[in-house]
Amino acid sequence: MAASEEDILRSELRWSMVVGGAVALIFAAILYAGLVLHVNPPSNIETIDPKTLHLSAEFTEANLGTKIEAGGQVTTRIVATQFAFDPQCVVVPSNEPVTLRLSSPDVIHGILVTGTNVNTMVIPGYVSQVHTVFTKTGDLLMPCHEFCGFGHSQMWATVRVVPRENFRPDADGRVACEKF
């Protein structure tokens, strides 16, 4: 007996339920990651003048790198330029909330930290901000992942994750790679 039109419609309905279930499962997993595990795309919108970036209060050379703010928050500031990150190496403590703040004075760059979900674009005129917690200690590679010119492949930095007990800031609340 050939499949009747009713049989075909019934199997199509069953199939659409299977596909709907799969889509609902994926949506639930995404919502769980976003709402419960706090894994979200960085969504900071903050503008800054790229022409005076190195003269601004926040991204002056003396203010770059890792610093413990007044409230105890660990903040790392990095400038991405063609074709280097300044500073080339930053230190962060493990198992503690860290805020990465980046900006660019020239062209669009991008960063990711290997082995973590840290991944953002660095766009001239904006401050990119990423909150994360590094759970594993060691040196993590942070390459530029947006083609920014002929020296793009040479543009990378190191994120040095150290145990919390070894993370000792100096009198200004700063921690540099040279100490480790």
Add this chain to the structure above:
Amino acid sequence: MILQEICSPRLLRRVDYAPFLRAYCARRSARRVPFFVEGSMAGPTRSSDENITKTDLDTVMEEVPKGALALAGIAVMLLLIGWFFVYFFIFIPRGSVG
């Protein structure tokens, strides 16, 4: 499919084919290769072939949807396994970010 249309009796009557095409259609006809199956969805009945019975057609129509469902089911299952593998073993262990 195009060759089936070319060899349709309607066109053979109306169009003055090149000799090699007439020979091709004659060979197909001699081998009893069906051009159009009676009652099929290819179009109105224009030819029939005694080699294919209604029972054969029913058998095929019973089997085809099962195969399509099995193929689609395996494809979607593999996609879901791949997605959740990346989700649980790569994405989640990499920690929070925002």
